[in-house]
Amino acid sequence: MAHQNEPSNKSPEQETPAWLIRVQEQSWEPEILVSGIVLYGLFQLPALLEQLQHFLSHFSFEVFSSGTADESMVAVLKVANVWLIGGFMVHLLLRSIWVALVGLSYVYKNGVDISRLKMGESYNRLIFKDAQYTRNIVRLEEICSTTFAVSFLLFMLLLGGCFFLGVVVALLAAWLYFFPDRAEQLTTLDPILGIIGGIYVLDFLTLGLLKRIPYFSKFYMPIYRVMSWLTLSPLYRKIYYGLVSNHAKWKSVLAILIFMSVTVLLYSGFRLESNPADALTLRLPDSAEQLMYPGNYSNWAGDKPSGLIQIPSDVIESNVLSVFVVHKSTYEDRYIKPSCSYDSRQDSIGHDTLVMDCLSRFYNLQLDGEPVEAEYLFTRKQKPYQVGLQTYLDITHLEKGLHNLELYFQIQEEGDSVRSQRAARVEFYKAPPSVQLPRLNSMLSPEPDMETQ
CATH class of the missing domain: 1.20.1270 (Substrate Binding Domain Of Dnak; Chain:A; Domain 2)
Structure with a gap:
């Protein structure tokens, strides 16, 4: 027993x-x-x-x-x-x-x-x-x-x-909200975050190598604790270590490198909306002056219209140009309200009139380099949902050919100075109005008998 x-x-x-x-x-x-x-x-x-x-x-x-x-x-x-x-x-x-x-x-x-x-x-x-x-x-x-x-x-x-x-973006947004005049100080945050994130990623790629270094591991512990919570690591790290600890290290490192490489390629494609075939032939970068952005034209944009300015088409055959200027509410507190003394004028003018005056001051249009006096109406688009200013420009004086429309933001500087910053450029071709030919059946039909009517 x-x-x-x-x-x-x-x-x-x-x-x-x-x-x-x-x-x-x-x-x-x-x-x-x-x-x-x-x-x-x-x-x-x-x-x-x-x-x-x-x-x-x-x-x-x-x-x-x-x-x-x-x-x-x-x-x-x-x-x-x-x-x-x-x-x-x-x-x-x-x-x-x-x-x-x-x-x-x-x-x-x-x-x-x-x-x-x-x-x-x-x-x-x-x-x-x-x-x-x-x-x-x-x-x-x-x-x-x-x-x-x-x-x-x-x-x-x-x-x-x-x-x-x-989390990082939320902290930046809070800083800009409470300290709008100290935005320049945020430039020192990028290298700090880059170093901390780089150390954490290096530890991930090396299967926890930094945790095994005798003296450095103590210094790395607080960084690891903070980054673990900020990256939701407690939810999946046991899966990660279970996999890497039960397979050969070279297999785990190879799998991680493949994952990182494919992720970077996918991220670049989604982030830049780029086509890999563009690298094989001559292509202009998205920032090129000669590049037309399809989102600026309603007939090209599809479900991805511009977030700045839109016109109906790249070819305009009428003497009226319809322009929709997209308004983003994020500009209001920092740029738009200061440009029109919004806070000090609230009691002296109607709210609707004040809002339209502020928006009209901030958004300015130029046609072929010349300022345009535009009368704006506030409107909403449903698909996708956008709010902004609608105006109609008389382009009777424009000759046939290529022209450009530019959108400028009027940004209030220190003191009373205003800086004009170009936000978007839209090219279009002014064509003569198309001639409407009478329909064939109306040409062949006899004239009505006036006496019998």
Whole structure:
């Protein structure tokens, strides 16, 4: 009976609960449900992200409208969405093969009957390394579970990066709101964040190398704690370390480098909306003076109109040019209200009149380099939702040919000086009005008899 008193190899805390064993054995059920249901929503997500970027750019803080924070955050979320879609699609494909093998293992108990196929020995070794379905099913089960975990891990890594960027942008927005005159001091923040973020990313790429350096690890601890919370690391780091600790280091490093490389390429594509084929031939950069922006023209813009100015078409055949100037609420407190002494005039003039006066002062148009006296009306566009100023310019005096319309912001400087800053340039071709020919049936029909009418 002495053997009954021998200690067990596992402590009570290490014993696997029976319910967990059952969950592990049936994990394929929630995996398939989550992958299938979530995939449907993931395909709808890009359109919602476009709406999010539109809201941030037009109706949010200045740090989004005048900077690139909105584009960067949305691009990161789109890349995360792509990784999750790809991972879940691979998982569903592998699970489908797994289900097929499970069904066949019930029908054909002995697996593949190699003797009836009568193939050569070399083909048998190549194709049927393991003719039993059971071992194939177990191996595929491991691959499916790992694929599901990796998909979630990659998504959470990028979501954590987006969360970190969102926190930084929120702090910048708060600084600009409470200290609008100290915006220049924010330039010192970029290198500090770059160094901290670079150290954290280096630790990630090297599989926690910085945590193993004796003296540096103590210095790195507070940085790691803060960055862990800012990147949502507690939600996924056990998955990360579970994967890297159970595979060869070179495989883990190679997988991380592939993930980073593909992520950068996807991010550049979403962020810059660039086409890889542009690098193969002569192309002008987006900042080139000679480049026409399709979003400035309603007939070209589709669902991505400009956030600054829009005209109906690149070719204008009438003597009236319809112009819509997009208004962004983020400009109001810092630029528009100071330019028209909004606070001091609220009691002396009607609210509607004051608002239109302020907007008219801030947004200025120039046609072929000459200022334009425009009468604005406030309006709203529904798809996508934009608010702004609508005006109509008489272009009867313009000759046939290429002309340009420019939008300027009148920014109040210190004292009473005003700085005119060009925000957008729109090119259009003035064409003579098209001649409307009479319809053929009206030409062939007889003149009405006046006496019989």
